[in-house]
Amino acid sequence: MGPVRMGVQGEATSEQEGEERTMKSIFFHLMPYRDLPADFEQRYESIWVTPPNSELCDPRKVAQYYQWNLDELELADRLGFDGVGVNEHHQNGYGFMASPNLMAAALARRTPNDSAIMVLGNTLALYSPATRVAEEFAMLDVLSNGRLAAGFPVGTSMDVNFCYGIAPTQTRPRFREAEELIIKAWTQPGPFSFNGTYNQLRYVNPWPQPLQKPHPPVWLAGGGSVETWELAAAKDYTYSYLSFFGAKFGRKLMDGFWAKMDELGVERNPFRAGFAQQICVSETDERAEKEYLEHVTYFFNKCLHIPPYFFEAPGYRTRRSTEFAIKTDQPGAIAAAAALEKNWKVLNEEGFIIAGSPATVADRLIEVAKTLRVGNLHALLQIGSMPHELTKKNITLFAEEVMPRIRGIWDAEGWTHHWWPAGAAVRSVTAPSGAQA
Amino acid sequence: MTTTAPALPAHVAERIVEVGPVRARVLVAGSGSPVLFLHGAGGLFWDPFLESLAAHHTVHAVEHPGGAGSDEALAHLPGIWELVLFYDELLDVLGLDAVQVVGHSFGGMVAAELAANSPRRVSRLVLIAPIGFWRDDHPVPDIAAIPPDALPGLVLADPSSPLAALLVPPVDDPQARFETAMRMASVLHFIWPIPDKGLSRRIHRVSAPTLLVWGERDALVHPAYAEEFTSRLRDSRLEIVPGAGHLPQLEQPAVVRDAVLGFLDRAPS
Numbered sequence: 117m118g119p120v121r122m123g124v125q126g127e128a129t130s131e132q133e134g135e136e137r138t139m140k141s142i143f144f145h146l147m148p149y150r151d152l153p154a155d156f157e158q159r160y161e162s163i164w165v166t167p168p169n170s171e172l173c174d175p176r177k178v179a180q181y182y183q184w185n186l187d188e189l190e191l192a193d194r195l196g197f198d199g200v201g202v203n204e205h206h207q208n209g210y211g212f213m214a215s216p217n218l219m220a221a222a223l224a225r226r227t228p229n230d231s232a233i234m235v236l237g238n239t240l241a242l243y244s245p246a247t248r249v250a251e252e253f254a255m256l257d258v259l260s261n262g263r264l265a266a267g268f269p270v271g272t273s274m275d276v277n278f279c280y281g282i283a284p285t286q287t288r289p290r291f292r293e294a295e296e297l298i299i300k301a302w303t304q305p306g307p308f309s310f311n312g313t314y315n316q317l318r319y320v321n322p323w324p325q326p327l328q329k330p331h332p333p334v335w336l337a338g339g340g341s342v343e344t345w346e347l348a349a350a351k352d353y354t355y356s357y358l359s360f361f362g363a364k365f366g367r368k369l370m371d372g373f374w375a376k377m378d379e380l381g382v383e384r385n386p387f388r389a390g391f392a393q394q395i396c397v398s399e400t401d402e403r404a405e406k407e408y409l410e411h412v413t414y415f416f417n418k419c420l421h422i423p424p425y426f427f428e429a430p431g432y433r434t435r436r437s438t439e440f441a442i443k444t445d446q447p448g449a450i451a452a453a454a455a456l457e458k459n460w461k462v463l464n465e466e467g468f469i470i471a472g473s474p475a476t477v478a479d480r481l482i483e484v485a486k487t488l489r490v491g492n493l494h495a496l497l498q499i500g501s502m503p504h505e506l507t508k509k510n511i512t513l514f515a516e517e518v519m520p521r522i523r524g525i526w527d528a529e530g531w532t533h534h535w536w537p538a539g540a541a542v543r544s545v546t547a548p549s550g551a552q553a
Numbered sequence: 554m555t556t557t558a559p560a561l562p563a564h565v566a567e568r569i570v571e572v573g574p575v576r577a578r579v580l581v582a583g584s585g586s587p588v589l590f591l592h593g594a595g596g597l598f599w600d601p602f603l604e605s606l607a608a609h610h611t612v613h614a615v616e617h618p619g620g621a622g623s624d625e626a627l628a629h630l631p632g633i634w635e636l637v638l639f640y641d642e643l644l645d646v647l648g649l650d651a652v653q654v655v656g657h658s659f660g661g662m663v664a665a666e667l668a669a670n671s672p673r674r675v676s677r678l679v680l681i682a683p684i685g686f687w688r689d690d691h692p693v694p695d696i697a698a699i700p701p702d703a704l705p706g707l708v709l710a711d712p713s714s715p716l717a718a719l720l721v722p723p724v725d726d727p728q729a730r731f732e733t734a735m736r737m738a739s740v741l742h743f744i745w746p747i748p749d750k751g752l753s754r755r756i757h758r759v760s761a762p763t764l765l766v767w768g769e770r771d772a773l774v775h776p777a778y779a780e781e782f783t784s785r786l787r788d789s790r791l792e793i794v795p796g797a798g799h800l801p802q803l804e805q806p807a808v809v810r811d812a813v814l815g816f817l818d819r820a821p822s
Contacts, residue, residue: 165698278698283745285619285627285738313631429697431738438734442727 136387136533136542138523139485142234143192143511144201144392144494147185147219148210148419150501151177157421163209164274164422172209184504186219190226191508192497195515198536198543199232199265201494204239205272206279210419210500217252224260230541233260236337236356236494237267241287242280245315246294250301250322257326262539264328268295268353269337270344273432274422284431288343290314295347302331333535335390340369340446341437342376348388349380354535356390356494360420361453362467363484366391368444370488386485386526387533390492393484394499396471397513404471405460407506408499412469415500416458469499474517481522491526491533565599565607570646572639575626578616579647583607586819587649590614591640593658594696595720596736602802605810606655609819613647615640617660619739627742633750636663636743637670644674653817654761655679657802658774659740662752665782668763669755678761679813680782682774682799685756687749691775697741710770710798756785763789764816766809768797 152172153159160167167173189200202219205211213219220235227233233256238249257264270276270291277284293312297320300310306321326332334353338344348355355373357366370391374384382388396412398404433441456462463469470480485493497514498507523543561567565582580599588610590603597616606612618639619627630636640663644652651674656664661683668675684693694707701721705712708720722729744750763786767776776793783789792812797804802813 277745278695281746283742284697285742289628423698423700425698425700428734429738429741430734430736431741435735438731442731448727 136536137527137531138198138533138543139525140198140232140387140390140492140533140536141514141519141522142199142201142232142390142492142494143189143197144203144234144236144496145185145189145498146203146211146496147181147213148415148498148500149173149177149212150181150503152209152414152418152501156418160421162422162426163419164205165207165278165426167207167209169207173212178212184507185498186222186226188498188504188507188511189219189223192511192515193223193227193229193231195512196229196519196543197231197495197515199234199540200227201234201236203236203267203269204275206275208274210415217256220256220264221259224256224263227260227263230261230263230539232265232537232540233263234265234335234494235267236265236335236358237269239271239275240268240294240298241271241276241282241290243294245317246297247301247315247317247320247322249294250298253298253332254302254322254324254326257328257332258324260539262327262332263537264326264332265335265535265537266332267335267337268298269358270341272427273429274426277429277432278426284429286314287432288434292347299331299334299351302326328538333537335535340372340441341433342372342440343434343437345373345376346380349377349382352388352534354388354390354492356392356492357488357490358392358494360392360394360416360468361450362393362469363391363488364467365449365453366488368449370490372440372444374489384489385491385531385534386489386529387491387531387535389488389490390494391484391488391490392494392496393481394469394496395477395481395510395514395518396469396499397474397477397510397518398471399473399513401472401476404473408469408471408502408510409460411500411502411506412460412463412471413458413500416463416468419500420454474513474521477514478518478521481518482525485522485525491531493522561599562604570643572643572646574629575618575639577618577639577643577646579643580614580616581612583610583612585610586817587611587613587652588817589640589644589649589652589654589664591654591656591660591663592617593660594737594740596620596733598719600803601806602809605806605814609814610653610817613649613652615643617663617736617739619742620736627739630742633666633743637666640667641671641674644671650674651676653677653679655681655813655817656683657681658799659684659744659748661685662744662748665752665756665759668761669752669758672758672760675759675761677816677818678759678763679766679816680763681766681802681809682768682771683765683778683782684744684748684774685750685752686778686781687747688775688777688781691777693748693774694772695746696773697737697745707772708799710768710796710804714804716800716803753781753785756782757787759786761788762816764813765789765791766801766812767791767793768799768801768804769793769795770797771799771801773799
């Protein structure tokens with residue numbers, strides 16, 4: 117593990133900052149249950165909140181999945197991905213990583229190629245006191261030698277309201293207060309008092325504070341709330357648009373994001389934005405369909421089997437964001453996307469997946485990244501029931517043949533990535549083939 | 554105010570009053586001794602039940618705060634304690650020293666809380682299918698997680714009744730759906746995730762004679778919950794309404810009207 121690239125005051129040198137100009141690829145793992153019954157979506161209400169655990173979730177299978185999941189993430193590190201990504205969901209058959217911090221801790225010790233550890237993220241509203249997140253993220257930052265990207269998602273209605281019992285109208289107030297408390301805990305000398313509505317603490321003084329200064333880069337994630345964009349602008353955080361419906365669907369949302377940045381006078385640096393994309397790489401376009409179709413349809417049919425009422429408990433969204441959603445017909449677009457038949461042609465044409473030969477995938481990713489104006493790709497390379505061996509193939513082909521083609525897409529504009537963890541390796545000068553495998 | 558609400562009849566006045574920092578909308582009609590009406594999660598509508606009350610009383614039907622206005626009202630009222638104080642202050646603003654209170658469902662829970670907090674202000678209490686307790690043997694369904702097509706079956710004894718159309722806004726009207734969601738949100742704010750916020754610790758303070766009205770076939774709040782109230786109240790009686798679900802005052806209007814009007818005190822208080 118190399119030295120952390122930061123000075124005594126935590127300022128990266130200008131030369132090092134100058135290197136952070138490449139498109140970032142993060143292998144993002146959802147950790148799905150890979151063996152749901154064939155008739156799951158006919159028999160059960162939802163993949164999230166209520167799928168009966170003792171009936172559907174075999175801990176012996178999960179033991180195997182966790183090994184595979186971590187092996188896959190560690191492989192991505194060895195093959196030269198810029199980052200490895202984990203996230204938090206609850207009572208969810210497509211992502212049973214209730215504590216992403218446990219996975220990140222395992223990864224911090226087993227990623228010798230110094231990928232960024234992207235925890236996208238901890239659902240702040242769930243933790244009381246929220247200093248728990250400040251403590252665990254600081255531990256991860258120190259444990260990984262400054263490689264943590266600290267994701268602060270507002271969280272879904274399923275997780276926050278239905279699984280964790282937070283009143284929908286408290287979702288955003290709790291998130292905002294937690295964000296304020298965590299940043300203070302990381303940056304103000306302790307001990308100090310914090311008199312919040314949901315967190316009242318006489319002594320805030322976590323040990324340790326993070327290694328990265330002033331604090332690990334904060335990555336917001338969401339589905340298009342106006343308030344989240346404003347927070348990203350006000351605090352200089354990145355924003356990642358997370359959906360499974362691809363760029364065609366995300367275009368309106370990201371256009372809205374950039375319009376808001378323009379309105380607030382924030383520069384159009386593509387590295388302040390990210391997007392999630394399901395990707396399937398094979399030797400040829402035809403072969404991709406043969407290998408991946410089954411696993412992708414498993415994902416769209418079973419893993420997204422969620423009734424509309426769980427998506428948005430009344431009050432989860434603010435009046436302002438709901439008005440924006442109605443104006444831009446988000447409910448209509450989501451319903452239309454959900455109603456589509458998920459065959460290979462439709463999934464590709466709509467951009468729900470980007471699949472094919474390395475050249476096909478790279479071309480489409482470049483187009484999508486340019487369209488959305490994003491400098492960070494959360495590459496979903498393990499999808500649905502995709503088995504371990506095929507996942508490794510997907511990761512390997514992406515690292516060796518796609519990543520080199522997309523790294524330089526923002527070179528001409530000359531932007532600097534100010535939000536990359538200071539302790540993570542810089543890959544721009546290292547060809548993926550040079551990585552220690 | 555809402556896209557789904559029909560225009561108010563001419564004899565019903567709409568008042569907007571300031572209660573501290575919160576603006577409250579109150580529908581006022583009729584004459585006689587004052588009755589405060591508190592509605593349930595469906596929202597405030599001038600319906601035949603209110604019309605029948607207004608034939609003998611001055612009805613003050615209050616829109617629950619946060620449903621129709623901005624998000625700020627709820628920020629001022631983070632919990633049931635502040636909500637009860639809001640209603641106590643509203644009575645001051647309306648110039649009502651003492652009042653009879655009728656509440657339905659969530660409004661019944663708030664009415665019971667108000668009567669427990671301010672026993673000298675509430676002279677008589679009518680609770681129609683109130684929430685406020687939790688029993689593991691009859692869990693109250695999660696009203697945020699009911700498929701729209703299943704709602705009439707839980708709320709109404711006869712799901713094919715024309716009342717079913719009032720429960721769910723049209724699918725193709727996002728604005729109406731939004732207003733419905735906001736009304737629901739302002740109620741869920743106080744009862745999420747389980748509608749037991751400690752009424753059992755306070756209800757012994759209620760001194761008002763209380764009439765409980767329950768639909769025999771209420772599938773949302775099981776009639777077994779009536780015991781939770783009658784066993785704790787000093788002076789209560791229970792009217793079970795056959796052929797009614799969770800909206801007995803609209804499903805069996807004559808029975809409920811007679812029971813409620815027969816119970817309320819018509820002399821000016």
